[in-house]
Amino acid sequence: xxxxxxxxxxxxxxxxxxxxxxxxxxxxxxxxxxxxxxxxxxxxxxxxxxxxxxxxxxxxxxxxxxxxxxxxxxxxxxxxxxxxxxxxxxxxxxxxxxxxxxxxx
Numbered sequence: 001x002x003x004x005x006x007x008x009x010x011x012x013x014x015x016x017x018x019x020x021x022x023x024x025x026x027x028x029x030x031x032x033x034x035x036x037x038x039x040x041x042x043x044x045x046x047x048x049x050x051x052x053x054x055x056x057x058x059x060x061x062x063x064x065x066x067x068x069x070x071x072x073x074x075x076x077x078x079x080x081x082x083x084x085x086x087x088x089x090x091x092x093x094x095x096x097x098x099x100x101x102x103x104x105x
Contacts, residue, residue, distance in 0.1 A: 004054060004062075011052035019048065069093040 045064040093098040
């Protein structure tokens with residue numbers, strides 16, 4: 001799987017942040033860049049990748065999805081003695097049996 005460059009990651013974060021601004025529904029202005037073609041309607045992940053100017057060939061191979069039913073949260077806490085890691089995973093793919101797992105080490 002190809003990885004995004006540091007520049008692409010930064011643009012993707014900027015596009016994500018702009019998408020959550022109140023009233024923001026337009027593309028991010030990119031200086032000296034041509035706007036990419038409009039993504040398929042309703043596909044937020046594709047829209048963000050397009051706004052970040054990620055190469056369409058790379059976009060197709062990324063595992064970004066707009067309608068996931070599985071989420072995770074990492075918390076890393078550092079003390080002078082050690083580093084603590086906590087991971088929570090929520091899986092709602094089966095609405096009749098939602099799962100929540102947590103791990104700590």
